[in-house]
Amino acid sequence: MLERGSADSPMIQDIAPHQYHTEYSPVPVQDDSVILAYRGRTVLVRLEGEDKSFSYPTYADLADVPAERFRWLFREDDINYFLALEDIPEGKGFAYISINFMRAARPRFQAFAGVAGLSLHNWYSNHRFCGQCGRPMAHSDAERMVYCGHCHTMIYPRICPAVIVAVRNGDKLLVSTYAGREYTRAALIAGFAEVGETIEQTVHREVMEEVGVKVKNLHFYKSQPWCFTDTLLFGFFCDLDGDETLRVDHNELATAQWVERRDLPDDPEQASLTMEMITLFKQGKM
Numbered sequence: 001m002l003e004r005g006s007a008d009s010p011m012i013q014d015i016a017p018h019q020y021h022t023e024y025s026p027v028p029v030q031d032d033s034v035i036l037a038y039r040g041r042t043v044l045v046r047l048e049g050e051d052k053s054f055s056y057p058t059y060a061d062l063a064d065v066p067a068e069r070f071r072w073l074f075r076e077d078d079i080n081y082f083l084a085l086e087d088i089p090e091g092k093g094f095a096y097i098s099i100n101f102m103r104a105a106r107p108r109f110q111a112f113a114g115v116a117g118l119s120l121h122n123w124y125s126n127h128r129f130c131g132q133c134g135r136p137m138a139h140s141d142a143e144r145m146v147y148c149g150h151c152h153t154m155i156y157p158r159i160c161p162a163v164i165v166a167v168r169n170g171d172k173l174l175v176s177t178y179a180g181r182e183y184t185r186a187a188l189i190a191g192f193a194e195v196g197e198t199i200e201q202t203v204h205r206e207v208m209e210e211v212g213v214k215v216k217n218l219h220f221y222k223s224q225p226w227c228f229t230d231t232l233l234f235g236f237f238c239d240l241d242g243d244e245t246l247r248v249d250h251n252e253l254a255t256a257q258w259v260e261r262r263d264l265p266d267d268p269e270q271a272s273l274t275m276e277m278i279t280l281f282k283q284g285k286m
Contacts, residue, residue, distance in 0.1 A: 012102070012271040013225055014066070015109035018077055020116070024144045026072035029082050031060040035070065036117035037084035042096040043114050044088055049159075052105045056114070057094055071139075073120050081113055083121055099228065100182065104269040110225075119227040123157045131155075159225070159232045163202045165189040166277045166286070167215055169240040170257040173281050174211065179254040186265045188274050189256075192231075203236050211256050212247030213240060224273040235273045237286050 013020075033058045037044040045054045059070070059082070070082040089097060099118055102111040118127045118215035127137055130148035137146040137155070147154045167174035168187050176187050193199055200218055207215050215238040248256045264282040267275040280286040 007082050009097050010108075010270050010274060011113050011224055011273060012108065013074070018109035020109075021075040022086070022110065024142075025075070026141075027080055029059050029067045029070045029072070030080070031063075033059045033070075034079055034080075034081045034113070035062055035084055035088070036073065036081055036114060036121070037088040037096075038118060039087065039096050039101075041099045041118070043099055043102075043118065044084075044090070044094050044096050045101075045114075046093040046095075047097075050178070052101070053107070054101075054105055054110070056110065057088070057092075060094060062088060073117055073123065076109055076113055083115060083117060083124065098182075103271040115227040116225075119230045120157070122230060127155050130250050132163065140230065158230075160230055161193045161199060161202075162191060162226075162231045162233055163189075163193070163199060163206060163236045164233050164273050164277065165207055165215070166221075166237045166281060166285060167207060167211075167213070167240060168237065168281065168286075169244055169258055171261045173261065173264060173278065174213075174240075174246075174256065175259045175264070175278070176210070177257040178252045179250060179252060184254075186275075186278065188277060190233075190274070198237075199234050203238065207238075210249050210252050212249075213244065214242050215239060216241040219278060220271060224271070233273050235277055237277070237281075 045056055047054050069085045071085055073081045073083050078199065099115060102114045105111040127146050128137065130137055130151060130153050132153045133148060133151045135148055135150045138149055139146055145154055145156050174189065176189060177184060178187055189207050189210050193202040203218055204215060207213060215241045219237045221235040221237055226233050244258065246256050261282055264278055267279045
């Protein structure tokens with residue numbers, strides 16, 4: 001069980017006083033069970049107003065769908081969340097919206113459930129068949145694991161380690177925007193760890209690959225489960241080491257530039273490690 005929350009620096013997983021339970025304890029679906037239904041990177045919700053409040057359907061809303069078409073996912077507080085295993089049509093005020101809506105949606109504990117559920121939905125969808133022999137996978141009753149009854153392959157959920165890097169240059173911070181992505185707001189240097197390298201080596205490599213500068217004085221700040229991309233993020237602050245000239249890899253980044261502390265953007269969403277780190281630098285705390 002994880003009790004998430006921080007009064008000083010809330011992110012999407014910071015849902016205290018609510019509790020997200022990671023232990024695997026499946027129960028049968030009930031009328032008040034919350035249903036998470038996805039189409040690609042959209043999720044079925046009912047919008048409740050103009051303040052980004054929303055709700056998910058419960059099993060009572062979908063009583064015409066057999067109970068075996070839902071898979072238990074996890075529990076928040078005493079609320080059990082289930083994954084819809086077949087397409088659920090829109091209706092009764094429910095419609096599919098982009099998962100990115102959850103970055104600023106309220107209540108926050110429900111928003112986090114939606115992105116955590118997406119990560120598990122992707123994992124279940126991608127492991128219906130054995131990668132070794134091609135036969136259908138079965139589901140363990142004891143733990144979150146799928147296995148092949150023929151060749152005995154076992155697969156557990158896998159999370160990709162990645163870095164978020166805030167590069168300081170005096171009173172300036174290196175700020176970028178992504179190339180070819182739906183998210184177009186301010187970002188920091190980021191990238192996935194490669195096989196065989198430490199997370200610190202990932203920092204040096206990603207900064208050099210994306211903007212062509214060296215860094216020093218690495219300081220690990222905080223981690224974040226970023227379920228939008230099945231990623232565990234490691235946030236680092238560091239300092240420019242030498243020439244500040246940027247050589248931007250435009251296959252990865254649309255822009256990259258040194259931004260004065262006073263000109264850094266605000267963080268209206270309070271969802272991501274990236275924006276928390278930018279805010280800390282803007283406030284002179286890092």
